[in-house]
Amino acid sequence: MAGQQSDVDELFDVKNGYYIGSYQQCINEAQKVKPSTPEKEVERDMFLYRAYIAQRKYAVVLDDIKYNSPPELQAVRMFAEYLSSENKRDAIVADLDKKMSKNVDASNTTFLLMAASIYYHETNTDAALRTLHQGESLECMAMMIQVLLSLDRVDLARKELKKMQEQDEDATLTQLATAWVNIAVGGEKLQDAYYIFQEMCDKYSSTLLLLNGQAACYMAQNKWEEAEGVLQEALDKDSSHPETLINLIVLTQHLGKAPEVTNRYLSQLKDAHRTHPFLKDYLSKFLCKKVVMLYGKTSTKTYPKRCLEMLENEFDRLAMQYTPATTA
Numbered sequence: 614m615a616g617q618q619s620d621v622d623e624l625f626d627v628k629n630g631y632y633i634g635s636y637q638q639c640i641n642e643a644q645k646v647k648p649s650t651p652e653k654e655v656e657r658d659m660f661l662y663r664a665y666i667a668q669r670k671y672a673v674v675l676d677d678i679k680y681n682s683p684p685e686l687q688a689v690r691m692f693a694e695y696l697s698s699e700n701k702r703d704a705i706v707a708d709l710d711k712k713m714s715k716n717v718d719a720s721n722t723t724f725l726l727m728a729a730s731i732y733y734h735e736t737n738t739d740a741a742l743r744t745l746h747q748g749e750s751l752e753c754m755a756m757m758i759q760v761l762l763s764l765d766r767v768d769l770a771r772k773e774l775k776k777m778q779e780q781d782e783d784a785t786l787t788q789l790a791t792a793w794v795n796i797a798v799g800g801e802k803l804q805d806a807y808y809i810f811q812e813m814c815d816k817y818s819s820t821l822l823l824l825n826g827q828a829a830c831y832m833a834q835n836k837w838e839e840a841e842g843v844l845q846e847a848l849d850k851d852s853s854h855p856e857t858l859i860n861l862i863v864l865t866q867h868l869g870k871a872p873e874v875t876n877r878y879l880s881q882l883k884d885a886h887r888t889h890p891f892l893k894d895y896l897s898k899f900l901c902k903k904v905v906m907l908y909g910k911t912s913t914k915t916y917p918k919r920c921l922e923m924l925e926n927e928f929d930r931l932a933m934q935y936t937p938a939t940t941a
Contacts, residue, residue: 623649624657631660631667632785633813634822639664655683659723662689671697688724695731699888706735713740719747726752729760736890738764751777751786758790767797788813789826796829803830821847825856832860837868853885 622628623646630639643661648654662674666689674693678686695705709728718724725748732741738760745757754777761770774794777787788809795806807830810823824847831840841864847857858878865875883892 624653624660627657627660629785629817631664632789633817634667634820635818636664636667638818655685659685659689662686662693666693666696669696684718684721685723688721688727692727692730695734702735706731713744717747719749722748722750722753726756729753729756733760751780751784754780755786755790758793762793762797765797767794770794770797785813792826796826796833799833803833806830819846821851821854821857824850825860828860828864832864832867837864840864841868853881855882855886855889855891858882859891 626642627639627646630636630642639660643657643664646657648657662678665671665673671693674690675697678690678693680687682690691705691709695702698705709731713728725744729741729744732738732744741760742757745753745760748754754773758770758773758777761767761773771794774787774790777784777790781787792806792809795802795809807827810826810830814820814823814827824843828840828843828847831837831843840860844857844861844864847854848861851857858881861878862875862882865878879892879895882889886892
């Protein structure tokens, strides 16, 4: 995949490590490389601190990036602050809305990506897409594809993928986006997607992102046992990785595992990622069935507050019942 950047791109290993989800490798490479220009130094630092964010090491980012740092790094700091301070999120989003209402520097790709990430976390997909539409980088297009796929707009995702392929067909990001779209298309494309993930695992390393991609291919083909093996490998690498836990929750139900196995993964997910959208969806849809059975179909409309409290209490009961062992 040498076509992603020219042979003289001194930051290829830094970027590629980040793109495939090998965040520690990205950090290690960033600390080793000596950028040839100030612009390259800022670009290196941007990937470095985004990798720290991916590892949920927000304090490192907030401590290192000062308010007089370059705009690209300020954008990374904004995202780190958003993720680390739940009580400040409304204010951060309000401030971001003000910035977006003015003339935005579309050349600051990092700002567009961080702004879109915040909007996506807020489930404001329209704002995320509007933001990303202003950029022309492969990263902006790749993220736009992720958002479109989350909305089941495979048709629009395929159009965006075509743009990426025209810009650089062999780029790591383009290959990943191709795999994502192939999974959404399904059928024979699932095997093509699997081969893309496998090739990257062989060429670079078996990261959580790539392993979960392979698992998604298996599950879409109803190859649940094969998916379980891949997900166990991912779990061995990181027992609190949200996508791995979510895939395991889905898998255990399809395999007919004992309820306590599924609940254990739910507990781990809640313990490490309490505000994850999957948990909110679980609470609002799955457990609401119990409330409907107990209080009738109109209960969630008539007694919304009580309903939500009951859902939370039920989940807490499950979480306490199968609390995972803590590690140092």
